[in-house]
Amino acid sequence: MLLSYHTQGTIEAGCDEAGRGPLAGPVAAAAVILPPGLKHNLLNDSKQLTEKQRDLLRPIIEKEAISYGISIIDNHKIDEINILNASFYAMHSSIDRLRIKPGALLIDGNRFNPYAGIPHHCIVKGDGKYLSIAAASVLAKTYRDELMVKLHHEFPMYNWKQNKGYPTKEHRCAIREFGVTDYHRKSFKLLPEQLTINL
Numbered sequence: 001m002l003l004s005y006h007t008q009g010t011i012e013a014g015c016d017e018a019g020r021g022p023l024a025g026p027v028a029a030a031a032v033i034l035p036p037g038l039k040h041n042l043l044n045d046s047k048q049l050t051e052k053q054r055d056l057l058r059p060i061i062e063k064e065a066i067s068y069g070i071s072i073i074d075n076h077k078i079d080e081i082n083i084l085n086a087s088f089y090a091m092h093s094s095i096d097r098l099r100i101k102p103g104a105l106l107i108d109g110n111r112f113n114p115y116a117g118i119p120h121h122c123i124v125k126g127d128g129k130y131l132s133i134a135a136a137s138v139l140a141k142t143y144r145d146e147l148m149v150k151l152h153h154e155f156p157m158y159n160w161k162q163n164k165g166y167p168t169k170e171h172r173c174a175i176r177e178f179g180v181t182d183y184h185r186k187s188f189k190l191l192p193e194q195l196t197i198n199l
Contacts, residue, residue, distance in 0.1 A: 011066075013095065013102035014132025017087045018046070018140035022165030023175070024158065024184045025151060026074045027083065028144035029090035030136040031098055031105075033066040044128065046137040051145070058142045061135045068135075069097025070143050079187040088113040094136075108133045155181050 017029040040060065042053055049057070062068065071093035078086040095105065095115055105112075105120035108127045112120055123129060127137040145164055152161035158174045158181075165171070165183075175190050184190060 010103040011100060012104045012106055012132060013067075013098060014106045014108075014126070014130055014134070014136045015091045015094065016046075016108040016127050016133050016136040016140055017090055018137065018144045019165070020083050020087055021167070022185070023167050023171060023188050023190050024075065024160065024165035024181065025148050026072045026144065027078060027086050027090050028073075028140045028147075029071045029087065029094045030068060030139035030143070031091065031094040031102075032061065032068045032132050032135040032139065033098065033100060033102055034132045034135060035064065035066055038064055038131065043131060043134050043138070046127065046134070046141040048128065049138070054138050054142050054145075057135075057138050061138060065135065067099040068139060069094040070139060071097065072143065072147065075183055075185045078185050082187065083185075084111075085113075091115075094140075106130055106133050108137065151183055155183070 011033060013031045013033045015029065015031045017027055019025060019027040040057070042049065042057055046054055071090045073086045073090045081089065092115055102118060105115060105118050106126060107120050107122045110122050110124050112122055114120060123133065126133040128134070148164045149161045152159065157178050158171055163171050172191055180190060
């Protein structure tokens with residue numbers, strides 16, 4: 001059973017990101033403030049849910065949340081500042097979009113760049129422990145997946161609607177055959193024989 005964090009009287013925002021590992025596309029992040037006492041039997045770490053379950057939860061979270069923010073950071077920015085910093089940047093940007101300033105941030109994972117003026121708590125596997133982080137994980141994942149499906153129609157040979165840009169065998173075979181697009185992360189090792197392909 002997922003919990004609310006227990007800082008008495010403090011408005012808390014859960015934060016999570018999606019898309020650190022893919023070879024193509026952006027990283028997405030979400031920050032979510034949930035009302036006290038909100039419960040939903042499906043709400044869990046987005047990786048533990050089916051795509052159908054995530055799509056079902058997204059409008060519920062958007063409707064029930066006191067406030068939420070979404071941020072998408074493209075592959076060019078990822079290449080410029082590296083994926084870890086881009087993930088932190090995305091989370092900061094999602095917090096910027098909240099209509100209410102939270103008193104504390106609940107961060108999924110063990111590292112975070114402090115957000116000015118708001119204390120944070122890093123929680124390993126927090127998306128499976130706290131409702132607000134789980135909600136953020138669902139929003140980040142569904143928004144990113146939706147964008148990758150749109151990009152798939154531009155470059156269907158990579159099958160991004162299915163693999164969402166992750167390094168599947170199929171995706172890497174397509175890179176080998178068709179080369180890279182403007183959406184690929186040039187700073188990532190796209191192929192084992194990286195040095196022999198023209199980026």
